[in-house]
Amino acid sequence: MTQPVKAFTTDFDLTTGLSKKTPSVKRQLSSMKNMYANKQAYDGKLQNENNPLIYEFYELDIPQTSGDILFGTSVLYPGKVGDEYHMTKGHFHTILETGEVYYCLSGEGFMLMENPEGDWQIEKFSPGQVVYVPPRYAHRSINTGNKPLITFYAFRADAGHDYGTIETKGYRKLVVEKDGQPEVIDNPKWN
Template structure:
């Protein structure tokens, strides 16, 4: 085996993978978008004393020509902080083509990735440096920073399958993550369950939350 392609440990492999993903972005002009507190409409907690210009997160995306086979590369940086006791997080999204997969690599920090189906099923996986995640088709995702340092992730998805941030009357993410005296708590808001004929009853929603919370150790 060529020694240039050999790594003696998982840590070295992760470091090389992170380096390669970062290089993808450095080699192209990738515009940055900054989301501030005044730009958000998705937090359950509100803080009138918070500076409206407080940065919640930033993301950069490498433009593609959107032809068949092209990939979109990007990076997301979620800053540490809370609105009252609710952790900073991204708005979350589906994809324009809902059958699209997305891949995330955690570059730095600790957090949670929250998945949500159109039926209101909601659960979390833990994020930590070097971990790799596949966002399944037909699934929305949100990223939450639960640490005291920036949470940074790189992402990759098909070039022509962009993000769908406005989902009309469909109300996503009925679960919200809070700091409960130093412990992570995930609470459900039954008023935010999706307005669809296939809605779960409040009892079913609570059952799913309890089951998925145990699965994700949130």
């Protein structure tokens, strides 16, 4: 006897990345502790700007099984902490051999990726650009523009998220503003 198929629909507006029904998960600056290299700039922004919203994401609640694909949209707001651009926390997948696809709907920025062996790469986001995150790579979106960076993403639903490794070690590279332009530099806190 076969099981009935449950259809999943979404109300994501692919122009804005927002959802009318699906609540977002919000990441304010206070949830980004130790993510930014300049602690003094972080503390100052947290105090002076009343814990601003850095990013939020909307995800369809589907079964977390290997046969399903989890997807959603992420909205990363413009701004900087010191000279470092606003970014997502970044994560590995708990099932490390999981790839992920991001499609840029609007805004501009980068996807920073690195694997446990120390290899890293960075890919540019612009509207219509697809970025593939290979298996074994932690990944973080970075908004280098003056408008929200909105991306659609999809990955294996049971892959899980490992934020702890990034919270502990950070990324080897940072994207900062230098002379009005984004520049990739070594993270002075990485060890």
